[in-house]
Amino acid sequence: MIQSNGSRESGSNLTTIGRPVAGEMLELRDMDAFAGLEDIFEKVRTGERLTRDDGLRLYNTNNLLGLGYLANMVREKINGSNTYFVKNYYLNYTNICELDCKFCSFYRKEGQEGAFLMSLDEIFKTVASDKDNITEMHMVGGLHQGLSYDYYLDLLRGIKKIDPRIHIKAFTAVEIDFFARLYGFTVERVLLDFKAAGLDAMPGGGAEIFSERVRAKMFADKIGADEWISVIKTAHRLGIPSNATMLYGHMEKIEERVDHLIRLREVQDETMGFFAFIPLAYHPHVEDSTQWATGVDNLKSIAVSRLMLDNFPHIKAYWISMGPKVAQVSLGFGADDLDGTVRDERVFRMAGASTETSLTKRQLVKLIKDAGRIPIERDALYNTLESFA
Numbered sequence: 161m162i163q164s165n166g167s168r169e170s171g172s173n174l175t176t177i178g179r180p181v182a183g184e185m186l187e188l189r190d191m192d193a194f195a196g197l198e199d200i201f202e203k204v205r206t207g208e209r210l211t212r213d214d215g216l217r218l219y220n221t222n223n224l225l226g227l228g229y230l231a232n233m234v235r236e237k238i239n240g241s242n243t244y245f246v247k248n249y250y251l252n253y254t255n256i257c258e259l260d261c262k263f264c265s266f267y268r269k270e271g272q273e274g275a276f277l278m279s280l281d282e283i284f285k286t287v288a289s290d291k292d293n294i295t296e297m298h299m300v301g302g303l304h305q306g307l308s309y310d311y312y313l314d315l316l317r318g319i320k321k322i323d324p325r326i327h328i329k330a331f332t333a334v335e336i337d338f339f340a341r342l343y344g345f346t347v348e349r350v351l352l353d354f355k356a357a358g359l360d361a362m363p364g365g366g367a368e369i370f371s372e373r374v375r376a377k378m379f380a381d382k383i384g385a386d387e388w389i390s391v392i393k394t395a396h397r398l399g400i401p402s403n404a405t406m407l408y409g410h411m412e413k414i415e416e417r418v419d420h421l422i423r424l425r426e427v428q429d430e431t432m433g434f435f436a437f438i439p440l441a442y443h444p445h446v447e448d449s450t451q452w453a454t455g456v457d458n459l460k461s462i463a464v465s466r467l468m469l470d471n472f473p474h475i476k477a478y479w480i481s482m483g484p485k486v487a488q489v490s491l492g493f494g495a496d497d498l499d500g501t502v503r504d505e506r507v508f509r510m511a512g513a514s515t516e517t518s519l520t521k522r523q524l525v526k527l528i529k530d531a532g533r534i535p536i537e538r539d540a541l542y543n544t545l546e547s548f549a
Contacts, residue, residue, distance in 0.1 A: 194226045200467075204230050210468055215418035218464045224456060231463035231494030238473065239496040243533040245524045246500035246540060248296040251286070253278045253315070256304045277304065280311065284318050291323045296500070296540040299330035300365055303338045312339070316358035327360045327540035329403075333391035334366035337383050347394050355400055361540060362395055364403030364438060370423050371416040378411065389427055396433025401541075403476070404434050408461055409442040409453030417461075421468040428471045435542065436474035436497060437465050441481045458482040459493045466494025474542065484519065484527060491531045498524055 194201045200214055210218075221227055254277040287294065297319060312331075319326055331339075331354065340347045351359075368375070370385035383391075392402055404424050408417055428434050439461040441453035453461075466475045477495035479487035480502050487498055501518050519527075521537065525548050528535040535548040 193229065195223055196221055197223060197226050197230065201226075201230060204233055204467065209470060212418055212422060215421060215464060215468050216414060218467060219414045219417065219460060224459065227460065227463045228493040231466040232492055234466050234470070235475070235494045235496055241532070241534045242496065242536045243491055243528045243531070244474065244497040244536050244538045244542060245521075245528070246296050246538050247293055247521065248298050248500040248502060248540075249287075249290070249294045250502055251278075251283065251297060251299045253283060253299060253301040254304050254307075255302045256306075277307075280314055280318060283315065284322060287319055287326070288322050291326065293501075294323075294326055295545070296327045296329055298363060299328065300332055300335065300363060303335065305342065309339070309343045313353060313357045316354060320358035328358050329361040329363055329540060330354075330359055332363055332366035333388045333395075333402075334383055336362075336391050336395070337387055347391050348398065351395055351398050351400060355398065359400065361435070362392075362400060362402035364405040364434075364436075367405050367420075368407045369410075369412045369416055370420040371412060374410070374412050374416065385423065389423070392433070393427065393431055396431035401433050401435055403436045403438055404472075405438045405440050406461075406465075407440045407442055409457060417464075418468070421465060425469055425471060428469070432471070434472055436476045437469050437472050438476040438478050438499075439465055440478060453482075455482075455486050455489075458486050459490055462490040462495045463493040479519070484523075488527045488531050491528065491533050498528065500524070 197217070200210065200218065202208075203210060203214070218227055218230075256275050256277055287297070299315075316328060316330070319328060336347055336350055336354075339345070339350045343350075345353075366382070367385070367388050368379060368382070370388075372384060375382070375384055392404075395402055404427075406417065406420050406424075424434070424437065439458075441458055441461075462475060462477060465472075469475070474497045475495045476497040476499055477487035477490040478499050480499070482490070487495070491498075501520065501524070525535040529548065536544055537546040537548075539545055
Protein backbone atom coordinates (compact mmCIF):
# COMPACT_ATOMS: atom_id res chain seq x y z
CA MET A 161 0.00 0.00 0.00
CA ILE A 162 1.39 3.42 -0.91
CA GLN A 163 0.77 6.90 0.32
CA SER A 164 -0.04 9.41 -2.40
CA ASN A 165 2.66 12.05 -2.66
CA GLY A 166 0.23 14.75 -3.67
CA SER A 167 -0.78 15.71 -0.15
CA ARG A 168 2.64 16.21 1.40
CA GLU A 169 4.92 17.34 -1.38
CA SER A 170 2.61 19.87 -2.98
CA GLY A 171 1.29 21.35 0.23
CA SER A 172 -2.00 19.50 -0.05
CA ASN A 173 -3.46 18.17 3.16
CA LEU A 174 -6.17 15.57 2.84
CA THR A 175 -6.66 15.54 6.60
CA THR A 176 -8.18 19.01 6.44
CA ILE A 177 -10.99 18.19 4.03
CA GLY A 178 -14.19 19.62 5.38
CA ARG A 179 -12.67 20.99 8.59
CA PRO A 180 -13.67 24.60 9.20
CA VAL A 181 -10.78 27.02 9.37
CA ALA A 182 -10.89 30.05 11.64
CA GLY A 183 -12.04 33.09 9.73
CA GLU A 184 -13.15 31.22 6.62
CA MET A 185 -16.40 32.27 4.99
CA LEU A 186 -18.77 29.79 6.58
CA GLU A 187 -21.07 32.21 8.38
CA LEU A 188 -23.02 33.13 5.28
CA ARG A 189 -25.79 35.64 5.74
CA ASP A 190 -27.60 34.52 2.65
CA MET A 191 -28.10 30.76 2.68
CA ASP A 192 -30.21 31.12 -0.47
CA ALA A 193 -26.90 30.61 -2.25
CA PHE A 194 -27.24 26.93 -1.30
CA ALA A 195 -30.91 26.54 -2.09
CA GLY A 196 -31.66 22.83 -2.09
CA LEU A 197 -28.16 21.98 -0.87
CA GLU A 198 -28.22 23.32 2.69
CA ASP A 199 -27.77 19.95 4.39
CA ILE A 200 -24.94 19.02 2.01
CA PHE A 201 -23.29 22.35 2.81
CA GLU A 202 -23.32 21.37 6.48
CA LYS A 203 -21.78 17.99 5.69
CA VAL A 204 -19.03 19.61 3.64
CA ARG A 205 -18.40 22.16 6.39
CA THR A 206 -18.02 19.53 9.08
CA GLY A 207 -16.19 16.96 6.99
CA GLU A 208 -18.91 14.31 6.86
CA ARG A 209 -18.54 11.94 3.90
CA LEU A 210 -21.21 12.38 1.23
CA THR A 211 -23.53 9.51 0.37
CA ARG A 212 -24.79 8.10 -2.91
CA ASP A 213 -28.03 10.06 -2.51
CA ASP A 214 -26.00 13.22 -1.95
CA GLY A 215 -24.12 12.57 -5.17
CA LEU A 216 -27.35 12.13 -7.11
CA ARG A 217 -28.73 15.39 -5.73
CA LEU A 218 -25.53 17.23 -6.62
CA TYR A 219 -25.65 16.00 -10.21
CA ASN A 220 -29.36 16.84 -10.54
CA THR A 221 -29.27 20.27 -8.93
CA ASN A 222 -29.93 23.38 -11.00
CA ASN A 223 -28.01 25.44 -8.45
CA LEU A 224 -24.75 25.42 -10.40
CA LEU A 225 -23.15 28.27 -8.49
CA GLY A 226 -24.01 26.74 -5.12
CA LEU A 227 -22.53 23.44 -6.30
CA GLY A 228 -19.39 25.22 -7.44
CA TYR A 229 -19.05 27.01 -4.12
CA LEU A 230 -19.23 23.73 -2.21
CA ALA A 231 -16.62 22.10 -4.45
CA ASN A 232 -14.37 25.14 -4.18
CA MET A 233 -14.53 24.93 -0.37
CA VAL A 234 -13.02 21.45 -0.54
CA ARG A 235 -10.56 22.38 -3.27
CA GLU A 236 -9.18 25.27 -1.24
CA LYS A 237 -8.93 23.23 1.96
CA ILE A 238 -6.77 20.69 0.14
CA ASN A 239 -4.71 22.83 -2.23
CA GLY A 240 -5.49 26.47 -1.47
CA SER A 241 -5.28 28.48 -4.68
CA ASN A 242 -2.43 26.38 -6.08
CA THR A 243 -3.19 25.13 -9.58
CA TYR A 244 -0.84 22.63 -11.14
CA PHE A 245 0.45 21.84 -14.62
CA VAL A 246 3.28 19.78 -16.07
CA LYS A 247 5.34 19.78 -19.25
CA ASN A 248 4.13 16.50 -20.71
CA TYR A 249 4.34 14.69 -24.00
CA TYR A 250 1.60 12.28 -25.07
CA LEU A 251 3.01 9.37 -27.01
CA ASN A 252 0.49 7.00 -28.58
CA TYR A 253 2.82 4.32 -29.91
CA THR A 254 0.15 2.43 -31.90
CA ASN A 255 -3.56 2.54 -32.60
CA ILE A 256 -3.72 -1.05 -33.86
CA CYS A 257 -6.07 -2.83 -31.49
CA GLU A 258 -7.80 -6.18 -31.13
CA LEU A 259 -10.92 -4.58 -29.61
CA ASP A 260 -13.89 -3.01 -31.36
CA CYS A 261 -15.21 -0.54 -28.79
CA LYS A 262 -18.14 1.35 -30.27
CA PHE A 263 -17.20 4.70 -28.72
CA CYS A 264 -13.56 4.65 -29.90
CA SER A 265 -12.43 6.64 -32.93
CA PHE A 266 -8.77 5.98 -32.21
CA TYR A 267 -8.36 2.28 -32.94
CA ARG A 268 -7.66 0.68 -36.32
CA LYS A 269 -7.11 -2.86 -37.52
CA GLU A 270 -3.73 -3.78 -38.96
CA GLY A 271 -3.59 -2.75 -42.60
CA GLN A 272 -6.57 -0.44 -42.28
CA GLU A 273 -6.23 3.14 -43.47
CA GLY A 274 -4.99 5.31 -40.62
CA ALA A 275 -3.37 2.46 -38.69
CA PHE A 276 0.09 3.24 -37.32
CA LEU A 277 2.85 1.68 -35.24
CA MET A 278 5.89 3.63 -34.11
CA SER A 279 9.24 1.90 -34.16
CA LEU A 280 11.47 2.20 -31.10
CA ASP A 281 14.03 4.20 -33.08
CA GLU A 282 11.31 6.63 -34.15
CA ILE A 283 10.15 7.04 -30.55
CA PHE A 284 13.67 7.53 -29.20
CA LYS A 285 14.50 10.15 -31.83
CA THR A 286 11.32 12.05 -30.93
CA VAL A 287 12.13 11.99 -27.22
CA ALA A 288 15.81 12.84 -27.63
CA SER A 289 15.07 15.82 -29.87
CA ASP A 290 12.79 17.39 -27.29
CA LYS A 291 13.87 15.98 -23.92
CA ASP A 292 14.42 19.41 -22.35
CA ASN A 293 10.71 20.15 -22.74
CA ILE A 294 9.49 16.84 -21.30
CA THR A 295 9.00 16.30 -17.60
CA GLU A 296 6.46 13.51 -18.05
CA MET A 297 5.93 11.00 -20.83
CA HIS A 298 2.31 9.83 -21.04
CA MET A 299 2.16 6.66 -23.13
CA VAL A 300 -0.87 4.57 -24.08
CA GLY A 301 -1.72 2.55 -27.16
CA GLY A 302 -3.97 -0.01 -28.73
CA LEU A 303 -3.91 -3.71 -27.84
CA HIS A 304 -1.55 -4.90 -30.56
CA GLN A 305 -1.13 -8.68 -30.76
CA GLY A 306 1.95 -8.51 -32.98
CA LEU A 307 4.39 -6.80 -30.64
CA SER A 308 6.90 -8.68 -28.52
CA TYR A 309 7.19 -8.30 -24.76
CA ASP A 310 10.67 -6.86 -25.29
CA TYR A 311 9.19 -4.01 -27.33
CA TYR A 312 7.65 -2.56 -24.17
CA LEU A 313 10.64 -3.27 -21.94
CA ASP A 314 13.03 -1.73 -24.47
CA LEU A 315 10.67 1.23 -24.87
CA LEU A 316 10.82 2.01 -21.15
CA ARG A 317 14.56 1.40 -20.84
CA GLY A 318 15.32 3.46 -23.92
CA ILE A 319 13.48 6.55 -22.69
CA LYS A 320 15.18 6.34 -19.30
CA LYS A 321 18.54 5.99 -21.06
CA ILE A 322 17.88 9.20 -22.97
CA ASP A 323 17.08 11.05 -19.75
CA PRO A 324 16.52 9.24 -16.45
CA ARG A 325 14.74 12.33 -15.09
CA ILE A 326 11.80 11.83 -17.46
CA HIS A 327 8.88 10.42 -15.49
CA ILE A 328 7.13 7.66 -17.44
CA LYS A 329 3.39 7.33 -16.89
CA ALA A 330 2.32 4.56 -19.20
CA PHE A 331 -0.05 1.69 -19.98
CA THR A 332 -3.62 1.63 -18.75
CA ALA A 333 -4.96 -1.21 -16.63
CA VAL A 334 -6.55 -2.53 -19.84
CA GLU A 335 -3.14 -2.72 -21.50
CA ILE A 336 -1.50 -4.38 -18.49
CA ASP A 337 -4.25 -7.02 -18.39
CA PHE A 338 -3.80 -7.58 -22.14
CA PHE A 339 -0.03 -8.01 -21.81
CA ALA A 340 -0.49 -10.56 -19.04
CA ARG A 341 -2.91 -12.62 -21.12
CA LEU A 342 -0.95 -12.29 -24.36
CA TYR A 343 2.43 -13.28 -22.96
CA GLY A 344 1.22 -15.76 -20.35
CA PHE A 345 2.38 -13.83 -17.30
CA THR A 346 0.63 -12.66 -14.17
CA VAL A 347 -0.35 -9.02 -13.87
CA GLU A 348 2.10 -8.74 -10.98
CA ARG A 349 4.95 -10.12 -13.11
CA VAL A 350 4.23 -7.62 -15.90
CA LEU A 351 4.09 -4.69 -13.50
CA LEU A 352 7.29 -5.69 -11.71
CA ASP A 353 9.13 -6.12 -15.03
CA PHE A 354 7.88 -2.78 -16.29
CA LYS A 355 8.74 -1.03 -13.01
CA ALA A 356 12.28 -2.39 -13.17
CA ALA A 357 12.54 -1.17 -16.78
CA GLY A 358 11.46 2.39 -15.90
CA LEU A 359 7.69 2.58 -15.40
CA ASP A 360 6.97 5.21 -12.73
CA ALA A 361 3.17 5.46 -12.75
CA MET A 362 0.06 4.50 -14.69
CA PRO A 363 -2.59 6.68 -16.33
CA GLY A 364 -6.21 6.24 -15.33
CA GLY A 365 -7.67 5.40 -18.73
CA GLY A 366 -9.61 2.32 -19.71
CA ALA A 367 -12.02 2.44 -16.79
CA GLU A 368 -14.64 4.22 -18.94
CA ILE A 369 -17.69 3.82 -16.66
CA PHE A 370 -18.14 1.07 -14.07
CA SER A 371 -21.44 -0.16 -15.46
CA GLU A 372 -21.98 -3.63 -16.87
CA ARG A 373 -25.04 -2.31 -18.71
CA VAL A 374 -22.96 0.26 -20.59
CA ARG A 375 -20.03 -2.13 -21.05
CA ALA A 376 -22.28 -4.70 -22.75
CA LYS A 377 -23.42 -2.13 -25.31
CA MET A 378 -20.31 0.00 -25.88
CA PHE A 379 -17.16 -1.99 -25.07
CA ALA A 380 -18.18 -5.59 -24.43
CA ASP A 381 -14.72 -7.04 -25.21
CA LYS A 382 -12.88 -4.76 -22.79
CA ILE A 383 -12.22 -5.80 -19.20
CA GLY A 384 -14.90 -4.79 -16.71
CA ALA A 385 -14.79 -2.83 -13.50
CA ASP A 386 -13.66 -5.72 -11.29
CA GLU A 387 -10.72 -6.57 -13.54
CA TRP A 388 -9.70 -2.90 -13.94
CA ILE A 389 -9.78 -2.39 -10.18
CA SER A 390 -7.81 -5.59 -9.59
CA VAL A 391 -4.99 -4.42 -11.86
CA ILE A 392 -4.95 -0.98 -10.23
CA LYS A 393 -4.87 -2.43 -6.72
CA THR A 394 -1.96 -4.65 -7.73
CA ALA A 395 -0.08 -1.65 -9.15
CA HIS A 396 -0.65 0.39 -6.00
CA ARG A 397 0.48 -2.51 -3.82
CA LEU A 398 3.71 -2.70 -5.83
CA GLY A 399 4.39 1.01 -5.38
CA ILE A 400 3.15 2.15 -8.79
CA PRO A 401 0.70 5.05 -8.34
CA SER A 402 -1.92 5.97 -10.91
CA ASN A 403 -4.63 8.36 -11.92
CA ALA A 404 -8.30 7.44 -12.29
CA THR A 405 -10.82 8.52 -14.92
CA MET A 406 -14.49 8.37 -15.84
CA LEU A 407 -15.87 8.70 -19.36
CA TYR A 408 -19.19 10.54 -19.24
CA GLY A 409 -21.71 12.10 -21.61
CA HIS A 410 -22.61 9.04 -23.69
CA MET A 411 -25.35 6.57 -22.67
CA GLU A 412 -24.61 6.32 -18.96
CA LYS A 413 -27.09 7.32 -16.27
CA ILE A 414 -26.39 9.75 -13.46
CA GLU A 415 -26.69 6.85 -11.01
CA GLU A 416 -23.90 5.06 -12.86
CA ARG A 417 -21.65 8.10 -12.63
CA VAL A 418 -22.13 8.31 -8.87
CA ASP A 419 -21.59 4.58 -8.43
CA HIS A 420 -18.34 4.90 -10.42
CA LEU A 421 -17.08 7.64 -8.09
CA ILE A 422 -17.98 5.68 -4.98
CA ARG A 423 -16.12 2.58 -6.20
CA LEU A 424 -13.02 4.69 -6.88
CA ARG A 425 -13.34 6.25 -3.43
CA GLU A 426 -13.44 2.78 -1.89
CA VAL A 427 -10.28 1.74 -3.75
CA GLN A 428 -8.53 4.91 -2.59
CA ASP A 429 -9.56 4.21 1.00
CA GLU A 430 -7.74 0.89 0.68
CA THR A 431 -4.61 1.85 -1.28
CA MET A 432 -4.17 5.64 -1.27
CA GLY A 433 -2.48 5.08 -4.63
CA PHE A 434 -4.42 7.54 -6.81
CA PHE A 435 -2.87 10.92 -7.54
CA ALA A 436 -5.71 12.54 -9.41
CA PHE A 437 -9.15 11.96 -10.86
CA ILE A 438 -9.91 13.11 -14.39
CA PRO A 439 -13.49 13.30 -15.69
CA LEU A 440 -13.34 12.77 -19.46
CA ALA A 441 -16.11 14.17 -21.62
CA TYR A 442 -17.17 11.76 -24.35
CA HIS A 443 -16.48 12.96 -27.89
CA PRO A 444 -18.97 11.40 -30.31
CA HIS A 445 -17.93 10.23 -33.73
CA VAL A 446 -17.85 13.08 -36.21
CA GLU A 447 -20.79 11.57 -38.09
CA ASP A 448 -22.77 11.30 -34.83
CA SER A 449 -22.34 14.73 -33.28
CA THR A 450 -25.86 14.96 -31.86
CA GLN A 451 -24.70 13.99 -28.37
CA TRP A 452 -21.97 15.69 -26.40
CA ALA A 453 -21.29 16.93 -22.89
CA THR A 454 -22.21 20.58 -22.42
CA GLY A 455 -20.25 23.15 -20.45
CA VAL A 456 -22.66 22.81 -17.54
CA ASP A 457 -22.23 19.03 -17.54
CA ASN A 458 -18.45 19.45 -17.58
CA LEU A 459 -18.52 21.80 -14.61
CA LYS A 460 -20.90 19.56 -12.69
CA SER A 461 -18.69 16.56 -13.31
CA ILE A 462 -15.67 18.41 -11.92
CA ALA A 463 -17.58 19.72 -8.90
CA VAL A 464 -19.34 16.48 -7.99
CA SER A 465 -16.13 14.49 -8.28
CA ARG A 466 -14.33 16.95 -5.99
CA LEU A 467 -17.10 16.60 -3.40
CA MET A 468 -17.52 12.82 -3.61
CA LEU A 469 -13.82 11.91 -3.88
CA ASP A 470 -12.83 13.33 -0.52
CA ASN A 471 -9.70 11.17 -0.39
CA PHE A 472 -8.23 12.19 -3.77
CA PRO A 473 -5.48 14.84 -3.60
CA HIS A 474 -6.23 16.34 -7.02
CA ILE A 475 -9.04 16.80 -9.53
CA LYS A 476 -7.80 17.43 -13.04
CA ALA A 477 -9.56 19.50 -15.71
CA TYR A 478 -8.41 17.88 -18.94
CA TRP A 479 -8.52 20.86 -21.26
CA ILE A 480 -8.11 18.72 -24.39
CA SER A 481 -11.49 17.16 -23.62
CA MET A 482 -13.51 20.12 -22.33
CA GLY A 483 -11.63 23.01 -23.93
CA PRO A 484 -9.28 25.53 -22.28
CA LYS A 485 -12.03 28.06 -21.47
CA VAL A 486 -14.32 25.64 -19.62
CA ALA A 487 -11.26 24.09 -17.96
CA GLN A 488 -10.27 27.55 -16.74
CA VAL A 489 -13.74 28.15 -15.25
CA SER A 490 -13.59 24.72 -13.61
CA LEU A 491 -10.79 26.01 -11.37
CA GLY A 492 -13.61 27.64 -9.39
CA PHE A 493 -15.62 24.39 -9.39
CA GLY A 494 -13.17 22.07 -7.66
CA ALA A 495 -10.37 21.47 -10.16
CA ASP A 496 -6.79 22.26 -9.13
CA ASP A 497 -4.87 20.83 -12.09
CA LEU A 498 -4.94 21.78 -15.78
CA ASP A 499 -2.91 18.72 -16.81
CA GLY A 500 -0.16 20.24 -18.92
CA THR A 501 1.21 21.09 -22.31
CA VAL A 502 -0.25 17.79 -23.65
CA ARG A 503 1.82 17.72 -26.79
CA ASP A 504 1.04 15.29 -29.61
CA GLU A 505 -2.12 13.78 -28.08
CA ARG A 506 -3.99 11.66 -30.65
CA VAL A 507 -6.85 9.82 -28.93
CA PHE A 508 -9.18 12.80 -28.55
CA ARG A 509 -7.90 14.32 -31.81
CA MET A 510 -9.02 11.25 -33.74
CA ALA A 511 -12.40 11.50 -32.00
CA GLY A 512 -12.83 14.96 -33.47
CA ALA A 513 -11.62 17.21 -30.64
CA SER A 514 -11.30 20.75 -31.98
CA THR A 515 -9.30 22.23 -29.11
CA GLU A 516 -5.72 23.42 -29.46
CA THR A 517 -3.16 20.75 -30.27
CA SER A 518 -1.08 21.85 -27.28
CA LEU A 519 -0.63 24.75 -24.88
CA THR A 520 2.64 26.41 -23.97
CA LYS A 521 3.85 26.94 -20.44
CA ARG A 522 3.14 30.65 -20.83
CA GLN A 523 -0.43 30.01 -21.97
CA LEU A 524 -1.11 27.71 -19.02
CA VAL A 525 0.27 30.27 -16.57
CA LYS A 526 -1.99 32.95 -18.07
CA LEU A 527 -5.10 30.74 -17.94
CA ILE A 528 -4.46 30.01 -14.28
CA LYS A 529 -3.56 33.56 -13.28
CA ASP A 530 -6.58 35.02 -15.06
CA ALA A 531 -8.74 32.65 -13.01
CA GLY A 532 -7.31 34.19 -9.85
CA ARG A 533 -5.23 31.15 -8.98
CA ILE A 534 -1.53 30.50 -8.37
CA PRO A 535 0.18 28.63 -11.23
CA ILE A 536 2.50 25.86 -10.06
CA GLU A 537 4.66 23.95 -12.52
CA ARG A 538 4.94 20.46 -11.07
CA ASP A 539 6.68 17.23 -11.74
CA ALA A 540 4.71 14.02 -12.22
CA LEU A 541 4.58 13.44 -8.44
CA TYR A 542 3.19 16.92 -7.75
CA ASN A 543 6.44 18.25 -6.38
CA THR A 544 6.75 21.98 -7.11
CA LEU A 545 9.27 22.89 -9.81
CA GLU A 546 8.37 26.56 -10.12
CA SER A 547 5.74 28.80 -8.54
CA PHE A 548 4.33 31.83 -10.37
CA ALA A 549 2.71 33.44 -7.32
